[in-house]
Amino acid sequence: GAVVSQHPSRVICKSGTSVKIECRSLDFQATTMFWYRQFPKKSLMLMATSNEGSKATYEQGVEKDKFLINHASLTLSTLTVTSAHPEDSSFYICSARINTEAFFGQGTRLTVV
Amino acid sequence: QQPVQSPQAVILREGEDAVINCSSSKALYSVHWYRQKHGEAPVFLMILLKGGEQKGHEKISASFNEKKQQSSLYLTASQLSYSGTYFCGTVATGTASKLTFGTGTRLQVTL
Numbered sequence: 418g419a420v421v422s423q424h425p426s427r428v429i430c431k432s433g434t435s436v437k438i439e440c441r442s443l444d445f446q447a448t449t450m451f452w453y454r455q456f457p458k459k460s461l462m463l464m465a466t467s468n469e470g471s472k473a474t475y476e477q478g479v480e481k482d483k484f485l486i487n488h489a490s491l492t493l494s495t496l497t498v499t500s501a502h503p504e505d506s507s508f509y510i511c512s513a514r515i516n517t518e519a520f521f522g523q524g525t526r527l528t529v530v
Numbered sequence: 531q532q533p534v535q536s537p538q539a540v541i542l543r544e545g546e547d548a549v550i551n552c553s554s555s556k557a558l559y560s561v562h563w564y565r566q567k568h569g570e571a572p573v574f575l576m577i578l579l580k581g582g583e584q585k586g587h588e589k590i591s592a593s594f595n596e597k598k599q600q601s602s603l604y605l606t607a608s609q610l611s612y613s614g615t616y617f618c619g620t621v622a623t624g625t626a627s628k629l630t631f632g633t634g635t636r637l638q639v640t641l
Contacts, residue, residue, distance in 0.1 A: 451629065460532065460617060461572070461631040510571055512629070517560055517579065519619070519629055521571040 420444060421513050423522025430501055430529055438496045438525045440511030446491035447513035452484075455508040455524075467494040501529045531555050533620050533632035541638045542608045550603040550635045552618030561594050561601040562619035562629065565612075572617060575603075580623075605637070613639045 420443040430436050440450055448469045453461040465486050466474040473486035483505075485497040498505055506529045511522040533554040540548055552561065560579045564572035576587070578594035578601060589606045601620075605612055618632040 449627070453631075460634045463628065463630060466628065508569075514627055514629075517577050517621075517627075518574065519562065520574075524569075524571045526569070 421447075421511065421520045421522045423511050423525055425525060426523055427526045428528070430527070432502055432529055433500055435497055435499045436501055436527060438498075438509055438511075438527075440494045440496070440513075440522050442492045442513045442520075445513075445515060447494075448491060449514065450488060450494040451512040451514075451519075452486065452494075452496050453510045453512065455510065457508075461510060464496075469494075498527065501527070503529045505529050532630060533618055535616075535618060535632040535635045537635060538633070539636040539638075541640065542612075544610060544639055544641055545607050548605045548608060548637060550605070550616050550618075550637075552601045552603070552620070552632050554599040554620050554622070556599065556620070556622040558594075558596055558599055558620050559623045559625075560621045561592075562621075563592055563601075563603050564617045564619060564631075565614045566617060567614045608637075608639045610639050610641070613637055 422441045422443050424439045450467040452464045454464050455461045463476050464479045467486045467488040469488045475481050488494040508524050510524045512519050533552050536551045562577050563575040566572040580596050592603045594601045616635045619629045
């Protein structure tokens with residue numbers, strides 16, 4: 418079946434630094450990928466839709482300059498958390514769709530100290 | 531707006547049945563169901579498409595009432611492995627496949 422690979426699975430960074438999270442579709446091409454954020458014991462909240470070759474579409478309340486999304490190829494989307502702060506600590510998950518079915522990456526646990 | 535799930539949490543003994551409901555305020559094209567274990571990504575269970583269908587595999591099935599904008603997930607003869615948080619994901623009509631997750635239902639199956 419289709420596989421979405423996300424890296425890294427865990428990252429700890431200092432306040433003020435930037436962190437890049439990669440999401441790859443391993444055996445299919447994904448013109449669109451989705452980035453979600455999940456706080457402990459909460460649901461997954463859609464942050465943005467990543468579109469290959471064009472600008473990402475951000476959900477209301479998500480800072481574009483804070484969460485930079487680049488979808489440079491049909492198999493790779495990246496999310497960069499810039500100038501990270503402790504409140505950015507969360508579980509970030511990417512997803513790609515084939516027809517109606519969504520495939521998720523393993524998730525990235527970001528801890529900002 | 532986020533679909534609302536009920537109940538928020540449920541505890542079952544192994545072998546008991548459960549129903550999890552998902553209600554949306556929007557007209558829906560499809561409903562997806564996922565189970566998530568702690569610290570892991572959601573695992574796909576099934577998709578129900580517009581047309582009011584019902585699906586199932588083994589002891590987990592679901593129904594989709596598009597007129598009521600609701601879906602229900604049925605777990606029968608629950609097993610310990612069913613424990614986790616269940617999310618419905620909805621794709622509203624005309625939203626270009628954007629999947630919005632429900633509020634979640636925490637299920638715990640005990641011996």
